[in-house]
Amino acid sequence: MKFLFDFFPILLFFIIYKLYGIYPATAVAIAGSILQNAFYWYRHRKFENMHLVTLGLIIILGGATLLFQNKTFIMWKPTAVYWAFAIAFIASQFIGEKPLIQRMMGHAIEVPPRIWRNANFSMALFSVLLGVANLYVANFYFVAEQALIAASEQAVNLENCAATYSGTAVELCRQAKSMESIWVNFKLFGMLILSVVFLIGLGVYLSLHVKDEENKDELATSTEPGNDA
Structure with missing residues (x-):
């Protein structure tokens, strides 16, 4: 449920x-991110760091998109968010007593420190790759936009x-519109599916090592003196 809550501004x-x-859509996403943080604070009387990072970046990059009427800023936003997460995961390997993923999930599952470090690094790597995939x-779209500008020699609209352009520029406009729509679809569905698949795999990896630890504990207990049948 929390996973879907995290995707609330993207869905808006x-x-x-x-x-x-x-x-x-950019203006509403900024408002949605503000609402997301306000609701989380109302329910928990604290903010979540990742929500705050997302809010800060969408205010900066989304605001630049609206101010300059330039879509590049909002299209860079997912990459900026995921790379900020990657930096946080990597830094937590060296700062503090526990890696970030253990601080997030340690209350619900217990695995050896080495497994937490592996999971934390995998989260960092996945965040980097998601940022690359977004770009x-x-x-x-960026390529299609530049082709349209070169052909029409006017601002992109x-x-x-059909009403704005003529000749070959009409088809280039439609291609750019199609590429923009593909990016928006990927931003929601592509990243959501990739994230779900990754988190399922990560959950399986962690659960396997929980079972290993439980088996080791049982074996250690059964071999203690006085436990022979």
Whole structure:
């Protein structure tokens, strides 16, 4: 449930984008992130660091998108968020008594320190790769946008390609619009699916080592003096 709560601003962005376009969606995502943090504080009387990082970046990059009417900033936002998470996971390997993932999940599961370190590093690596994947998908839009600018020699406006452009620029506009939509879909569905698959795999990895530890404890207990049948 918390996982879906974390995706709340992204879901809002997706819905508003499909109805009104990327700039209104960006404004609503900023408001949604503020609401997410406010609701979390109301329920728990504290803020979650990852929510605050996301809020700060969406205010900065989303605000720049609205101020300069430039989609590049909001398209970079997922990468900035995931790379910030990666830095936090890696830094926690060396700062503090426990890696970040153990602080997040240690209350619910108990595994050896080596397993926590492996899981923490895998979270950092996955965050880096998600950031790269976002840029890879977004770059298709960036390329299409530059081709449209070169062909039309005017500011990009994807709202009504046929009315805004003429000749080959109309098709380039439609391609750019399609690439923008693909990025938005990937931002929600692609990243959500990749995250779910990764977290399931991570959960299986941790659970296997919990079972190993339980078996070792049982074996140690059975071999103690006085425990022979």
